[in-house]
Amino acid sequence: MLLISCPHCGPRDEHEFAYGHEAHIARPTLEQQNTMTDAEWADYLFMRKNPKGVHFERWVHARGCRQWFNVARHTVTHEIIKVYPMGEPAPKLEQK
Amino acid sequence: MAEAYTRRSPLQHFGLTAAAAKSNAAGAEVLIGESAHRAIVNIRGDGGEAFKAAVRSVTGVDLPVKPNTTAQAGAFRILWLGPTEWWVVTTSGAEEKLVADLRQAFIGQHAAVIDVSESRAVITLSGTKARDMLARGCSLDLHPRVFGPGQCAQTGLTKANIMLDQTDAAPSFDIYVLKSFADYLWQWFWLIGRDYKLAIKAH
Structure with missing residues (x-):
């Protein structure tokens, strides 16, 4: 079990949270959408990073305050390196 | 109800x-x-000064803005649910007037008042x-x-x-x-x- 620090509620058990997959996926602008190829659309819709190392992902405190936030988590050690608010750019972290 | x-x-x-x-x-x-x-009324809003003043004018309670805290004054108890969400809890039967009073107090604000007692x-x-x-x-x-x-x-x-x-x-x-x-x-x-x-x- 992970102990995740909700930015509002503090450390809570993993079972209170729901996983929201990869963070920082920008939706194409309207202009881009008009000129995008099917391959580019597929890339935006389906292709996800699957790193062995630090992964930036979204979580929601579903059984608590119901707020979304971002988490930087190491996919091997499960270490939670950073919790940061929605809308913030991914932090620059030293690779471990 | x-x-x-x-x-x-x-x-x-x-x-x-x-x-x-x-x-x-x-x-x-x-x-x-x-x-x-119990009467439970869900209120949503930004938790700013105008919102707090409106809640205080109806319930007499200082809105608890610190996460996971409560505040009570008289028959009204307010529970923090999220940064923009609270419960006002009071005795059964008071919900209709409470909802009406809160809605009146929130006029002009981006807020919501829902009776969730049941x-x-x-x-x-x-x-x-x-x-x-x-x-x-x-x-x-x-x-x-x-x-x-x-x-x-x-x-x-x-x-x-x-x-x-x-x-x-x-x-x-x-x-x-x-x-x-x-x-x-x-x-x-x-x-x-x-x-x-x-x-x-x-x-």
Whole structure:
């Protein structure tokens, strides 16, 4: 079990949270959408990073305050390196 | 809102009033009971000064903006649910006027007022072993140096989602649970309660 620090509620058990997959996926602008190829659309819709190392992902405190936030988590050690608010750019972290 | 005369407690079939009369509270480690129906009004807004002033003008309560805390003034108790969401809890029957008053006070603001009274049942738990009993199904640290009166938390208790509100240092807890989960949660308490001296409290 992970102990995740909700930015509002503090450390809570993993079972209170729901996983929201990869963070920082920008939706194409309207202009881009008009000129995008099917391959580019597929890339935006389906292709996800699957790193062995630090992964930036979204979580929601579903059984608590119901707020979304971002988490930087190491996919091997499960270490939670950073919790940061929605809308913030991914932090620059030293690779471990 | 259900008419008061058609409202049935989700725990009615356990016959708690009669059970409480037969229950021996002397020497009990845990007292468990079902609170009378409460008025619960969900309010949403930015929590800013205008919002706080509107809430204060209706309830007399200073809105708790610190996460997972409660505040009380007179008959009104406010529980923090999220950075933009609170519950105003008061005695049953007051919900209609409370909703109308709050909506009036929020005019011109980006806010919402919803009566959710009928959604929850309230199970009360108190006594020296109340924390131990909760710890059997709840992952929160309820040690007095971490969790005390004036604090509340939405969390999971066994498989039910609850709002846990510590009302005094006895300790006493109010457990708000969805009505459809109330029977399950009561039976779970009953199962776990075999390990403690349990008594039913009348409300």
